[in-house]
Amino acid sequence: MGINHKRDAGTQPAVAPSESVLSGQTKGERLTDMFARSISYLRISLTDHCNLRCQYCSPQEGQVKLTSEELLSYEEILRVVRIAVSLGIEKVRLTGGEPLVRRDVLTFIKALAEIPGLTDIRLTTNGVLLADYAEALQKAGISKLNISLDTLRPERFQQITGVDAFARVWAGISKARELGFSPIKLNVVALKGVNDDEFIDFARLTLTEPLQIRFIEFMPIGVSALWDKGKYISSQEIKELIKPVGPLEPVPAKHMDGPARIYRFSGAVGSVGFISPISHHFCDRCNRLRLTSEGRLRSCLLSDQETDLKESLRNGATDSAIRELMVATILNKPKGHTISPDGPGNCHGQMSRIGG
Numbered sequence: 001m002g003i004n005h006k007r008d009a010g011t012q013p014a015v016a017p018s019e020s021v022l023s024g025q026t027k028g029e030r031l032t033d034m035f036a037r038s039i040s041y042l043r044i045s046l047t048d049h050c051n052l053r054c055q056y057c058s059p060q061e062g063q064v065k066l067t068s069e070e071l072l073s074y075e076e077i078l079r080v081v082r083i084a085v086s087l088g089i090e091k092v093r094l095t096g097g098e099p100l101v102r103r104d105v106l107t108f109i110k111a112l113a114e115i116p117g118l119t120d121i122r123l124t125t126n127g128v129l130l131a132d133y134a135e136a137l138q139k140a141g142i143s144k145l146n147i148s149l150d151t152l153r154p155e156r157f158q159q160i161t162g163v164d165a166f167a168r169v170w171a172g173i174s175k176a177r178e179l180g181f182s183p184i185k186l187n188v189v190a191l192k193g194v195n196d197d198e199f200i201d202f203a204r205l206t207l208t209e210p211l212q213i214r215f216i217e218f219m220p221i222g223v224s225a226l227w228d229k230g231k232y233i234s235s236q237e238i239k240e241l242i243k244p245v246g247p248l249e250p251v252p253a254k255h256m257d258g259p260a261r262i263y264r265f266s267g268a269v270g271s272v273g274f275i276s277p278i279s280h281h282f283c284d285r286c287n288r289l290r291l292t293s294e295g296r297l298r299s300c301l302l303s304d305q306e307t308d309l310k311e312s313l314r315n316g317a318t319d320s321a322i323r324e325l326m327v328a329t330i331l332n333k334p335k336g337h338t339i340s341p342d343g344p345g346n347c348h349g350q351m352s353r354i355g356g
């Protein structure tokens with residue numbers, strides 16, 4: 001595959017385009033945007049290809065997949081990450097599409113783990129290939145996993161995802177537990193009339209299993225086959241539904257914790273999280289940038305404003321020119337998003353290319 005492990009000379013911190021706004025130009029400091037949000041986290045969609053076809057994620061008309069030429073190459077992604085680290089990024093999450101379906105992903109992760117200053121590499125997966133990959137992922141440098149699982153019922157899993165793979169995902173979760181991955185977070189997209197009758201079962205799992213169950217509000221992204229506002233259910237409503245399990249105690253957030261608000265049932269081994277992008281915007285705390293699978297830098301999940309890095313990467317741009325593009329993207333990060341349960345606002349991009 002020919003990954004270049006050398007650190008580019010040009011990825012050292014450089015002079016800020018605007019010293020008054022940016023603070024991330026010296027070691028130990030980080031780039032802040034126009035609203036004093038410190039940007040430390042890059043999510044990367046490694047591919048838009050996936051081995052599931054979740055109704056809420058796939059476009060209505062069927063998905064046109066990127067060709068391997070259209071995807072950013074691993075070398076290109078590594079270069080972007082090196083530059084991002086020089087601007088203060090410490091944490092990277094690999095997502096997709098399904099990151100584990102991309103060829104040579106382990107070699108790529110090993111190269112990523114060698115980037116000095118990158119302290120935290122995580123993965124979001126649908127879990128279908130996890131049982132086979134878990135050990136190698138751990139060796140390659142991943143210790144924290146998010147696994148998406150919207151139902152605990154095999155038949156329903158097939159209805160939602162189009163594939164009969166519940167047992168494989170469950171085997172992947174078991175394997176990750178056996179290997180000591182921690183934390184293991186299960187992402188459950190809350191869909192009224194689809195899986196809301198299982199929220200209690202998911203919540204009960206945390207009583208005995210060291211899992212964090214994260215209920216995610218359904219977002220109107222792109223034109224998904226399942227989206228309709230009647231399927232949206234707020235975190236507050238989910239909390240009500242799981243009340244019979246017991247009282248929830250808040251768990252204090254840790255450094256680098258995401259936007260989830262975490263709770264625990266009294267005496268439970270695991271925890272429950274609520275991610276509420278629609279009912280409780282967390283834009284004021286957003287520390288994220290996203291690199292789409294076709295090489296666009298996106299400063300807000302729910303806004304289609306993007307910077308094309310691929311064109312520059314392929315046209316001989318220097319690292320400092322790429323860095324300037326990244327800085328400009330951060331400076332243009334919107335204050336907040338405008339999405340509501342009523343519609344997609346200004347987000348029409350494809351989830352699999354953006355990576356969630």
Ligand code: SAM
Binds near residue numbers: 050098127188220356
């Ligand atoms: N294939 C991987 C997986 O399944 O986790 C990574 C990509 S997937 C796009 C990332 C996350 O986005 C998953 O947890 C998925 O459930 C969530 N997601 C996709 N579409 C969504 C939507 N419209 N609203 C909320 N979450 C969504």
